[in-house]
Amino acid sequence: xxxxxxxxxxxxxxxxxxxxxxxxxxxxxxxxxxxxxxxxxxxxxxxxxxxxxxxxxxxxxxxxxxxxxxxxxxxxxxxxxxxxxxxxxxxxxxxxxxxxxxxxxxxxxxxxxxxxxxxxxxx
Amino acid sequence: xxxxxxxxxxxxxxxxxxxxxxxxxxxxxxxxxxxxxxxxxxxxxxxxxxxxxxxxxxxxxxxxxxxxxxxxxxxxxxxxxxxxxxxxxxxxxxxxxxxxxxxxxxxxxxxxxxxxxxxxxxxxxxxxxxxxxxxxxxxxxxxxxxxxxxxxxxxxxxxxxxxxxxxxxxxxxxxxxxxxxxxxxxxxxxxxxxxxxxxxxxxxxxxxxxxxxxxxxxxxxxxxxxxxxxxxxxxxxxxxxxxxxxxxxxxxxxxxxxxxxxxxxxxxxxxxxxxxxxxxxxxxxxxxxxxxxxxxxxxxxxxxxxxxxxxxxxxxxxxxxxxxxxxxxxxxxxxxxxxxxxxxxxxxxxxxxxxxxxxxxxxxxxxxxxxxxxxxxxxxxxxxxxxxxxxxxxxxxxxxxxxxxxxxxxxxxxxxxxxxxxxxxxxxxxxxxxxxxxxxxxxxxxxxxxxxxxxxxxxxxxxxxxxxxxxx
Numbered sequence: 087x088x089x090x091x092x093x094x095x096x097x098x099x100x101x102x103x104x105x106x107x108x109x110x111x112x113x114x115x116x117x118x119x120x121x122x123x124x125x126x127x128x129x130x131x132x133x134x135x136x137x138x139x140x141x142x143x144x145x146x147x148x149x150x151x152x153x154x155x156x157x158x159x160x161x162x163x164x165x166x167x168x169x170x171x172x173x174x175x176x177x178x179x180x181x182x183x184x185x186x187x188x189x190x191x192x193x194x195x196x197x198x199x200x201x202x203x204x205x206x207x208x209x
Numbered sequence: 210x211x212x213x214x215x216x217x218x219x220x221x222x223x224x225x226x227x228x229x230x231x232x233x234x235x236x237x238x239x240x241x242x243x244x245x246x247x248x249x250x251x252x253x254x255x256x257x258x259x260x261x262x263x264x265x266x267x268x269x270x271x272x273x274x275x276x277x278x279x280x281x282x283x284x285x286x287x288x289x290x291x292x293x294x295x296x297x298x299x300x301x302x303x304x305x306x307x308x309x310x311x312x313x314x315x316x317x318x319x320x321x322x323x324x325x326x327x328x329x330x331x332x333x334x335x336x337x338x339x340x341x342x343x344x345x346x347x348x349x350x351x352x353x354x355x356x357x358x359x360x361x362x363x364x365x366x367x368x369x370x371x372x373x374x375x376x377x378x379x380x381x382x383x384x385x386x387x388x389x390x391x392x393x394x395x396x397x398x399x400x401x402x403x404x405x406x407x408x409x410x411x412x413x414x415x416x417x418x419x420x421x422x423x424x425x426x427x428x429x430x431x432x433x434x435x436x437x438x439x440x441x442x443x444x445x446x447x448x449x450x451x452x453x454x455x456x457x458x459x460x461x462x463x464x465x466x467x468x469x470x471x472x473x474x475x476x477x478x479x480x481x482x483x484x485x486x487x488x489x490x491x492x493x494x495x496x497x498x499x500x501x502x503x504x505x506x507x508x509x510x511x512x513x514x515x516x517x518x519x520x521x522x523x524x525x526x527x528x529x530x531x532x533x534x535x536x537x538x539x540x541x542x543x544x545x546x547x548x549x550x551x552x553x554x555x556x557x558x559x560x561x562x563x564x565x566x567x568x569x570x571x572x573x574x575x576x577x578x579x580x581x582x583x584x585x586x587x588x589x590x591x592x593x594x595x596x597x598x599x600x601x602x603x604x605x606x607x608x609x610x611x612x613x614x615x616x617x618x619x620x621x622x623x624x625x626x627x628x629x630x631x632x633x634x635x636x637x638x639x640x641x642x643x644x645x646x647x648x649x650x651x652x653x654x655x656x657x658x659x660x661x662x663x664x665x666x667x668x669x670x671x672x673x674x675x676x677x678x679x680x681x
Binding site: 120123125126146148149150151152172173174 | 373593609610611613616667668671672
């Protein structure tokens with residue numbers, strides 16, 4: 087399983103990629119693999135506030151609907167509209183498929199390095 | 210097979226009734242611009258069409274239907290018979306109460322029966338479904354807090370094993386849902402509950418026994434803690450079948466409850482209704498009850514601080530007739546429903562637990578959950594594959610991938626109306642499938658092989674849903 091070293095990881099299986107003061111957020115390879123074929127995503131809107139540890143939206147697979155938790159507190163700057171049209175991109179490219187870009191970040195969950203996350207998930 | 214629209218031939222139709230010879234003139238404004246696409250088909254062909262559909266479907270009449278959390282039991286035919294009596298079917302809700310005393314007597318008596326079963330003080334029959342009952346109960350809880358001037362309470366606590374309707378109903382009622390964890394035994398984690406109780410707690414919604422089929426051993430402490438924090442306790446009656454006639458929700462600290470008459474009390478369900486989700490409440494919530502009630506056979510009354518109407522009139526009356534008939538038929542033996550439901554589930558669990566991993570391996574209530582995850586990790590045979598393989602045995606699959614707290618869940622609820630022979634056949638099917646998982650897993654992954662349609666691409670169906678017939 088692939089956990090790129092340049093990303094940070096939450097215990098709820100989200101990844102964070104920093105871009106200056108802003109951050110892109112998505113779900114990990116492990117998360118997409120556990121959920122199976124994804125068919126739908128539900129995002130906040132641009133301008134919404136997200137809170138670390140609280141759901142920012144959800145993903146739906148043929149098995150289940152799962153909350154996606156925000157690893158940071160901040161304001162949504164952008165959403166990845168490609169995923170609204172084709173959720174399968176998350177399965178094929180979980181780290182290219184960012185969900186939202188967050189700015190004005192005031193708080194961040196305790197995040198793990200790629201190695202720590204791999205160990206946490208027993209991979 | 211062809212859709213009925215594909216079988217339609219313009220100009221064809223039934224020929225029993227002569228053509229209408231009365232001139233009909235309708236006002237222009239509400240008329241459709243284009244004629245509706247109604248199928249035109251002879252009575253004979255239509256009969257065959259629906260018979261063919263019925264042959265491709267699976268109902269309780271066709272075979273075992275252990276769909277967990279759904280209580281797909283046999284509904285006695287006498288209940289249908291009573292509900293089809295013209296004295297009931299031809300009533301109109303706008304008839305003066307004085308012309309329908311029998312119907313009101315039936316509603317009143319059924320209310321008494323349900324109060325006896327739940328320990329509650331009153332029942333509203335307005336809610337038309339289980340989730341509608343949840344919504345009603347939550348609005349009553351909200352009205353109660355508001356009436357006391359306690360307007361800061363905006364949180365409803367729901368365990369992570371709950372039915373999805375619970376957080377949905379809480380959201381509909383304007384509450385924030387606070388999800389609490391289950392402990393390693395599959396029941397409410399008391400510490401997590403304590404951590405989330407507070408001045409914002411409006412109430413707790415709990416299904417007991419819960420969705421893993423376990424009766425919460427700490428239920429008295431749970432409801433006490435919620436009450437001490439100033440919240441009320443809502444009982445989701447989805448699993449009432451497991452305790453009916455044995456445990457009364459009011460006695461274990463619940464203030465308001467909904468029941469699914471179309472599930473526990475003898476109306477066939479799963480086909481989209483009509484259902485009935487009456488809400489029973491303790492005395493102090495009676496002022497907030499919805500709808501109009503006729504208590505003296507003559508006049509309608511509205512509760513003093515009623516939350517309003519949840520539906521038109523009384524709710525789905527004929528579903529009440531079925532529940533009333535069912536309860537009169539079973540009478541004082543109602544507890545045997547729960548006893549046999551629990552016995553059947555435990556029998557199946559015991560006969561399968563040596564090969565299938567049971568999610569919470571203890572004596573269960575009316576249902577139990579297999580957590581197939583270890584088998585899936587080792588063989589790549591999933592809960593979905595096992596469910597599909599059961600189709601080849603003429604068995605409706607259990608609920609799969611629910612509750613969410615169990616990975617690769619198969620949730621099995623045999624119900625009380627199945628014989629030991631049927632359970633044994635199902636156990637044999639499960640055991641044969643297990644042998645196939647070990648020796649020829651690909652045969653399970655390719656199941657079913659004997660059904661009218663084989664394995665469907667459910668991912669494609671969800672990603673590219675094709676929900677309408679394309680006429681052009």
